[in-house]
Amino acid sequence: MNTLSISGKNWIFKKYNQQEIYYFKDYFSLDEITSKLLSIRKIKKEDISSFLNPSIKNFLPNPNTLIDMEKATLRTIRSIDKKEKIGIFGDYDVDGATSTALLGKYFDELNIPFEIYIPDRMKEGYGPTIKSFRELINKGVKIIFTVDCGTLSFDAIDYAKQNNIDVIVLDHHQSEINLPKAFSVINPNRLDDKSNLQYLCAAGVTFMFLVSMNRVLRMKDWFNKEKLNEPGLINYLDLVSLGTVCDVVPLIGLNRAIVKQGLKILKEKKNLGLKTLLDICKIESNPSVYHLGFMLGPRINAGGRVGKCSHGANLLLNKDPKNAFKLASELDQFNKERQMIEKELLQKLLNQTKDFSKDPVLVLSGTNWHEGVIGIVAARLKDKFNKPVIIISVNGQIGKASARSIIGFDIGSAIIAATQDKILLKGGGHKMAGGFSINIKNIVTFKEFIFRKFKNINEDITKKKPLYLDSALSPTAVNLDFYKKISILAPFGSGNPEPKFIIEDLKTMNGKIVGEKHIKSVLIGKDGSSIKTIAFNAVENDLSAYLLKKNNKTFNIAGKLSLNEWKGQSNVEFIIDDIS
DSSP states (O other): OEEEOTTSOEEEEOOOOHHHHHHHHHHHOOOHHHHHHHHHTTOOGGGHHHHHSOOHHHHOOOGGGSTTHHHHHHHHHHHHHTTOOEEEEEOSSHHHHHHHHHHHHHHHHTTOOEEEEOOOTTTTOSSOOHHHHHHHHHTTOSEEEEESOOTTOHHHHHHHHHTTOEEEEEOOSOOOSSOOOOSEEEOTTSTTOOSSOTTOOHHHHHHHHHHHHHHHHHHTTHHHHTTOOOOOGGGGHHHHHHHHHHTTOOOOHHHHHHHHHHHHHHHTTOSHHHHHHHHHTTOOSOOOHHHIIIIIHHHHHHHHHHSOTTHHHHHHHOOOHHHHHHHHHHHHHHHHHHHHHHHHHHHHHHHHGGGGTTOSSEEEEEETOOTTTHHHHHHHHHHHHTSOEEEEEEETTEEEEEEEOOTTOOHHHHHHHHHHTTSSSEEEEOSSEEEEEEEGGGHHHHHHHHHHHHHTSOGGGGTOOEEEEOEEEOGGGOSHHHHHHHHTTOSOBTTBOOOOEEEEEEEEEEEEEETTTEEEEEEEOTTSOEEEEEETTGGGSTTHHHHSSOOSOOEEEEEEEEEEEETTEEEEEEEEEEEO
16 A cells, blocks of 8 residues: 555555565464564574563673773772762663662662762753762762763763773763773763673663673672562662663664563552652553653653752652652642743744745754753654754853654764754764754854755755554454454564554544544444544644534554553553554
């Protein structure tokens, strides 16, 4: 099928191998649809068992495959033996908060004193500074960890070294050839790293570090000598999975095992902060990737965007129910404020984009736009226009920017290149997102630079708006049994996309607006069977013309299945992405 929809997308069925389907059915006793989805995902025959049952044990490599891991582990153990206070400098996003909490929980279980520092997004910006390191040193720390940052923090790390403080970097952001003079830089995206773990987020890298720590301390019989229980790292996977999902890294290999097992730990509500947040969000069903990415994550992020940046990490480290409730409630309120600010800025920028609609990359700048939401707004515009988006908030002579990209254009590398060319003051990121600061006199030069970079790749990537579909379904397939069949391939996310389906020849039986801008409808097929559907934000687009009125016109829908669990009842509905 190759159909142009009402949103202007080409509906294209993904390719599969029929012989593989026969093989998967015969040798693994799988049903037709599961076999087809495995073939579409190009899962190798020898990897089927581990893909369907992703365990940490099967995917966890030797931590020492990461450069500097052994060196960092032994250095940290020296500090632990001396009971030295440890400093943890974390980023203000979810990956930084979870990484900070992972280290903090671990050192707490070892009775090692630690101090955390989360920078203020507005006043300090991304990454460590001399001022922040000075503050940690003044509080008596003898060694500093940077998590989800540090790979490009040359000045701050030089300052620490001058003050005889070793810095261990646990990061995943792209690096330059030259690295700061840290004691260790553990980063699978170092240019000289051969671990093949580039897909890990900072929480994943931090987890690998803790695995290394546990192993060496166990070999030294440290836990018995100190009369302490060895930390059960499996119980930390709720935090690792939260960071992994919210940083939108590919759910492949070890990441997929982390999230699969982490959701089980999250269900047990062992982390007080996460338990409190689950309760405030009224999540009563089994936690899912959706809950991590769209309910818990945004609230933890909200502290760094519009509230107090340290709230997220402090909530995840909290042991006091009363304090945890206070932090979680404030994060929930911050998230509501963030949504309002984001909505206002998005509308303002949508009016501006008309003037730049032909630009290959959208570069928008304005005075005092809220730095806490420009990244989210850039992501919204990127999705709408299918092109990279960079939003610069100007204050005086300096602009601070957030960038979001599309598949095929490495925005992190482009930002690093512009920094090396002295167009930017500082900056970094990864393939799909980044940030930087710039003198406003260089904004035009930067636009020309980023346009050239983009044109060096295939500019057609923004002109194609495909919607890839896995299979056609009949309306009767929208049921719990079928949902369970495809759920065997979960967790879904970047690198393992949720299956999308088409259902043909439907009519609207009834429809209604819910939550101001979403549409719930009941559609009926040619055979008389009906399905419940929801289309998010559909009131604002052309989907509403099909879904709100009962008529005799037939149409096709594309989207995915969703499970609603409420008071012991489970119902499957179809989330509509598009109509043709």
